[in-house]
Amino acid sequence: xxxxxxxxxxxxxxxxxxxxxxxxxxxLSSFFEIEEEKVQSVISRYPMTINRYYLNLINNRGDGIxxxxxxxxxxxxxxxxxxxxxxxxxxxxxxxxxxxYPDRVLFLISNRCAAYCRFCNRKRKVGRPSVVTxxxxxxxxxxxxxxxxxxxxxLSGGDPLLLxxxxxxxxxxxxxxxxxxxxxxxxxxxxxTLPQRITPELxxxxxxFHPLYISTHFNHPREITPQxxxxxxxxxxxxxxxxxxxxxxxxxxxxxxxxxxLMRKLLFIxxxxxxxxxADLARGTAHxxxxxxxxxxxxxxxxxxxxxxxxxxxxxxxxxxxxxxxx
Ligand SMILES: *Cc1c(COP(=O)(O)O)cnc(C)c1O
Ligand code: SF4
Numbered sequence: 001x002x003x004x005x006x007x008x009x010x011x012x013x014x015x016x017x018x019x020x021x022x023x024x025x026x027x028l029s030s031f032f033e034i035e036e037e038k039v040q041s042v043i044s045r046y047p048m049t050i051n052r053y054y055l056n057l058i059n060n061r062g063d064g065i066x067x068x069x070x071x072x073x074x075x076x077x078x079x080x081x082x083x084x085x086x087x088x089x090x091x092x093x094x095x096x097x098x099x100x101y102p103d104r105v106l107f108l109i110s111n112r113c114a115a116y117c118r119f120c121n122r123k124r125k126v127g128r129p130s131v132v133t134x135x136x137x138x139x140x141x142x143x144x145x146x147x148x149x150x151x152x153x154x155l156s157g158g159d160p161l162l163l164x165x166x167x168x169x170x171x172x173x174x175x176x177x178x179x180x181x182x183x184x185x186x187x188x189x190x191x192x193t194l195p196q197r198i199t200p201e202l203x204x205x206x207x208x209f210h211p212l213y214i215s216t217h218f219n220h221p222r223e224i225t226p227q228x229x230x231x232x233x234x235x236x237x238x239x240x241x242x243x244x245x246x247x248x249x250x251x252x253x254x255x256x257x258x259x260x261x262l263m264r265k266l267l268f269i270x271x272x273x274x275x276x277x278x279a280d281l282a283r284g285t286a287h288x289x290x291x292x293x294x295x296x297x298x299x300x301x302x303x304x305x306x307x308x309x310x311x312x313x314x315x316x317x318x319x320x321x322x323x324x325x326x327x
Pocket of ligand 2: 112115116118119122123126
């Protein structure tokens with residue numbers, strides 16, 4: 001089945017694109033043959049948002065983009081996996097902040113995403129208003145302020161870049177007022193799922209808080225569109241080093257040819273492939289898991305496709321909070 005491309009996102013603001021997202025089974029069924037009750041039961045547990053830009057990247061039901069965005073009944077029928085595979089809650093001195101490695105923290109400042117990825121390892125949290133609040137952000141900032149060994153702050157979510165410019169400006173400003181915070185990193189999927197968000201104003205705002213790094217999250221070569229390239233060019237031109245954290249996903253990118261194309265296209269848009277993750281053991285995502293054996297085989301195949309610049313570190317984030325281990 002092919003998708004009607006009557007919905008142009010060009011010329012619309014990112015807020016408009018986001019507000020026209022598909023969030024109900026009824027809307028979804030006008031694009032794909034789906035069982036509405038099943039989709040409803042999945043999204044009452046794990047929310048769905050598919051914005052029209054990302055929707056338009058789907059060529060066929062079941063392709064690598066479809067699988068990432070469209071709910072699957074297996075998300076609620078599979079028994080395997082853990083709610084909190086990386087033990088982020090237990091390693092949390094204050095809600096929404098994980099302090100696992102001595103010198104750096106993971107700080108959630110948003111609970112919204114431009115599209116809810118079905119494979120998300122934080123799917124227990126995303127889209128839930130209570131997870132990140134004004135209060136948790138305040139507490140997180142206070143914790144960083146009183147903890148001098150934290151020199152690297154990794155902002156995540158949800159998607160930090162779904163915050164309005166003023167709110168981002170305020171949080172970044174507070175972080176920059178803390179003298180022991182040497183660098184700020186933003187983990188975001190927006191350059192991939194809603195590149196319209198990377199406006200010249202946003203790039204200019206971010207430029208004021210260097211050294212600031214951005215980790216993007218592309219999983220499939222077809223996600224690298226002219227719009228995504230423009231978004232990354234704006235960030236790179238603002239002097240922001242860009243990396244990519246890709247997740248190895250069955251049915252999406254689990255072969256060396258697809259990954260090789262992805263890595264080459266990333267380099268072409270000035271994004272440095274940083275990590276390739278073995279999928280975390282999050283509940284509701286087992287249908288995306290590859291075996292470690294298969295993953296290593298894919299990595300080996302990838303070595304033939306690209307030079308060192310295009311070779312991400314292949315890492316497993318150990319279940320239970322053991323941390324990232326390169327293989
Ligand atoms: C991944 C991660 C980081 C950052 O790790 P790097 O290897 O420095 O990119 C920091 N804190 C937590 C909890 C993480 O999961
Ligand atoms: S954008 Fe990131 S946090 Fe949000 S659903 Fe996707 S993987 Fe999860």
